Amino acid sequence: MKTKLRKIVDDNTTKKGKIFDYIIQFLIYLSLTAYAIETLPNLSKITISILYWIETVCILLFTIEYLLRIYIAKNSFKYIFSFYGIIDFLAIIPFFLTATYDLMALRAFRIFRIFRAFKLIRYNKALNRFNIVAKLIREEVILFLIVTGIFIFLASAGIYYFENKAQPELFASIFHSGWWAIVTLTTVGYGDVYPITVGGKIFTFFMLMVGVGIVTIPAGLVASALTKARQMEDEALLEKEEKEKENN
Structure with missing residues (x-):
């Protein structure tokens, strides 16, 4: 059964x-x-x-x-x-x-x-590749998330140092500054929280440069993993066809 x-x-x-x-x-x-x-x-x-x-x-x-x-x-x-x-x-x-x-x-x-x-x-065969991709890049994604978490903390602490006295309500603590750090590192930039001091603006510039790299890393990982997943499918299909020929 x-x-x-x-x-x-x-x-x-x-x-x-x-x-x-x-x-x-x-x-x-x-x-x-x-x-x-x-x-x-x-x-x-x-x-x-x-x-x-x-x-x-x-x-x-x-x-x-x-x-x-x-x-x-x-x-x-x-x-x-x-x-x-x-x-x-x-x-x-x-x-x-x-x-x-x-x-x-x-x-x-x-x-x-x-x-x-x-x-x-x-x-869906094409969508199913994402399941293979998830397995292939699992360790890299975990490492990426850890590194991203570190950068978010550093960005939050840095902007707090520069902007706390100038904008005590928006940058009241490192935790409050975390929202700015996230939208900046992801290059979204909603504009609801932004630096007004010279030091904060210079710091933001460097964080934006880091953010560009953070955004492109996952895309590169997924693209390479999808290519590998397709190769694995093709190899499995060829192996299946060869076995069928041998059996016949």
């Missing part, structure tokens, strides 16, 4: 597997569309009722899919805590939380319904 279900749920090269994938993809799009429509003002009671039943049916089928994947997984715990396992869980849990406990605090979990969009990654 597990083998048969695994061929349907996990193997999209078979006819039944493709049908299963198409159904799940349709449900994802339907669910996301219903979620977007829910945000429209002045909806009629009939529309609200229809949207509720769409959400309920989608959740029921997503839950069945989630339980099936746990059942057919060779290592259930590994799947549950994997990228796809977490996304599948986040796609269904907001419904059960808000349905069980009608509390305003728990209603905030409804925002996690947007994570259903990530479920599409599994059903």
